[in-house]
Amino acid sequence: MDRKEFIKKAGLASAAGIFVGLTPSIASVLGEKTIPNIHNDATVFKQSPLPYEYDALEPFIDKQTMEIHYSKHHAAYVSNLNKAIEHTAPVGTIVELLNKISSYPIAVRNNAGGHYNHTLFWELMTAKANLLPAGNLSIAINKKFGSFENFKKEFTDAAMKRFGSGWVWLITHNGELTICSTANQDNPLMDIAEVKGSPILALDVWEHAYYLKYQNKRADYINAWWNVINWKKAESLFV
Numbered sequence: 001m002d003r004k005e006f007i008k009k010a011g012l013a014s015a016a017g018i019f020v021g022l023t024p025s026i027a028s029v030l031g032e033k034t035i036p037n038i039h040n041d042a043t044v045f046k047q048s049p050l051p052y053e054y055d056a057l058e059p060f061i062d063k064q065t066m067e068i069h070y071s072k073h074h075a076a077y078v079s080n081l082n083k084a085i086e087h088t089a090p091v092g093t094i095v096e097l098l099n100k101i102s103s104y105p106i107a108v109r110n111n112a113g114g115h116y117n118h119t120l121f122w123e124l125m126t127a128k129a130n131l132l133p134a135g136n137l138s139i140a141i142n143k144k145f146g147s148f149e150n151f152k153k154e155f156t157d158a159a160m161k162r163f164g165s166g167w168v169w170l171i172t173h174n175g176e177l178t179i180c181s182t183a184n185q186d187n188p189l190m191d192i193a194e195v196k197g198s199p200i201l202a203l204d205v206w207e208h209a210y211y212l213k214y215q216n217k218r219a220d221y222i223n224a225w226w227n228v229i230n231w232k233k234a235e236s237l238f239v
């Protein structure tokens with residue numbers, strides 16, 4: 001680095017330092033809240049207990065995958081979400097936050113989605129699964145897709161076609177059922193979602209959800225998941 005370049009770089013660094021140094025006082029002049037959200041219980045998110053044991057979904061979803069997925073992956077989304085909103089104004093409930101996610105940085109989007117998606121995913125699985133939906137949801141599936149088998153095929157196709165990491169959803173919007181998929185930890189409740197609606201079913205197709213047991217065989221994982229769907233929970237979400 002010659003002398004001229006050094007002076008230029010040093011000047012930029014010092015300008016950056018001044019800028020960073022001024023930020024809090026500008027914030028206080030503007031009367032912005034500087035108390036971190038972490039002190040407000042309403043905006044600290046917590047991971048709910050898993051509604052069953054880690055090995056409850058064997059042999060379809062293995063114990064080790066469940067343990068790592070819940071205690072490492074999901075736990076990290078919750079902790080990183082709390083860090084990402086530590087200095088923002090109160091964000092409201094997780095659903096309220098998702099509904100206005102376009103006004104937050106990408107770290108909030110990724111971790112709020114990760115928290116919501118996994119919470120729902122755990123609740124939508126059970127060891128005591130009925131293999132078919134009942135009630136109004138069953139009627140609506142037959143009406144929209146022709147038969148349960150057609151619905152299963154369309155949902156499985158969407159899950160196979162999701163390139164890279166993401167989720168596949170059955171959602172309802174004004175009583176109409178739709179299958180859609182989202183990348184990363186996005187979901188249909190986000191204001192940035194291409195297809196919006198309320199989730200009825202959620203399937204995690206990130207490799208961390210199946211790689212230990214199924215390796216690259218996503219189709220086998222999806223096929224196994226149909227055996228552990230908590231249709232009672234799905235029916236309760238269909239209103």
Ligand code: MN3
Binds near residue numbers: 069073204206208209
């Ligand atoms: Mn996951």
